[in-house]
Amino acid sequence: QASEWDYNAEGDNGPADWGKRFPKCNDTASSSRQSPINIVVDNTKYNASLPTPEFINYDVAHATSNLIISNNGHTVVVTPKYASSDSKAQIKYKGKTYELVQFHFHWGSDSKRGSEHTIDGKHFQVEVHFVHYNTDDFNNFNEAKTEEGGLLVYAQFLKSFASSANAGYQEIVPQFEKVKYKGNTTTIPHFKFDTLLSKVPDRIYSYPGSLTTPTCDESVSWIVNSQTVEISQDQMSKFLELKSNKGETNEDLVNNYRPVQKLQQRTVETNVP
Numbered sequence: 393q394a395s396e397w398d399y400n401a402e403g404d405n406g407p408a409d410w411g412k413r414f415p416k417c418n419d420t421a422s423s424s425r426q427s428p429i430n431i432v433v434d435n436t437k438y439n440a441s442l443p444t445p446e447f448i449n450y451d452v453a454h455a456t457s458n459l460i461i462s463n464n465g466h467t468v469v470v471t472p473k474y475a476s477s478d479s480k481a482q483i484k485y486k487g488k489t490y491e492l493v494q495f496h497f498h499w500g501s502d503s504k505r506g507s508e509h510t511i512d513g514k515h516f517q518v519e520v521h522f523v524h525y526n527t528d529d530f531n532n533f534n535e536a537k538t539e540e541g542g543l544l545v546y547a548q549f550l551k552s553f554a555s556s557a558n559a560g561y562q563e564i565v566p567q568f569e570k571v572k573y574k575g576n577t578t579t580i581p582h583f584k585f586d587t588l589l590s591k592v593p594d595r596i597y598s599y600p601g602s603l604t605t606p607t608c609d610e611s612v613s614w615i616v617n618s619q620t621v622e623i624s625q626d627q628m629s630k631f632l633e634l635k636s637n638k639g640e641t642n643e644d645l646v647n648n649y650r651p652v653q654k655l656q657q658r659t660v661e662t663n664v665p
């Protein structure tokens with residue numbers, strides 16, 4: 393089916409073939425700005441005036457709003473459903489305000505793979521993407537998604553290392569067994585999203601890129617937090633129980649990361665010398 397894509401290197405629907413059916417996914421033009429990328433620390437450019445992203449309402453646990461957790465076959469997505477009176481989670485960055493629409497995960501079968509971005513060639517086992525759209529210039533996510541300056545994605549790496557559970561991720565990860573198969577959905581009360589992030593300000597990497605899944609629109613301002621968050625091995629094991637289909641066959645949902653793309657003409661900026 394023409395709209396299908398997956399992460400298998402074998403077969404016709406894997407990342408190397410996405411560009412055939414989704415032309416924006418090609419990284420070959422010198423003007424291309426595809427994501428993810430390998431961040432070579434020595435080649436990043438220190439910018440003393442690079443602003444620190446400002447997190448707004450990430451520290452509010454709304455009593456009335458919910459989070460929808462769903463398995464879409466490619467990842468697990470967590471989407472806030474706000475009551476009209478609720479103040480929404482936002483990031484302010486470079487003078488624009490971006491509203492959080494969802495966050496989701498990319499992960500690997502072992503600690504040597506999983507993240508989409510790499511730092512000096514090194515993967516982390518999990519990368520969480522907090523997807524935001526620019527509410528100053530666009531009416532909704534779908535309008536923003538295809539336009540330059542439309543989206544901001546904040547990336548947080550996780551590694552399974554700690555013996556005790558990470559309290560923030562413990563709000564979500566135990567729910568994974570309720571969304572084991574593609575199409576499964578569950579709802580939990582809102583909690584404070586800042587518990588999912590390493591403490592800011594950190595060293596961040598900032599660069600212009602794209603969505604990492606088809607249709608690979610080149611509309612994303614990426615902020616990659618260099619500092620990792622630790623989860624427990626028990627929490628990591630919950631990721632590895634997820635399935636990418638409806639349960640007819642036993643297909644693990646794992647290694648759902650796109651390989652790194654060509655940097656082309658871009659510069660990665662950092663806020664720490």
Ligand code: 1SD
Binds near residue numbers: 466467521523545605
């Ligand atoms: O992979 C996600 C995809 O699931 C969807 O959330 C998309 C936004 O429509 O964003 C990409 S990503 O670039 O944040 N990985």
Ligand code: ZN
Binds near residue numbers: 496497498521604
């Ligand atoms: Zn993503």
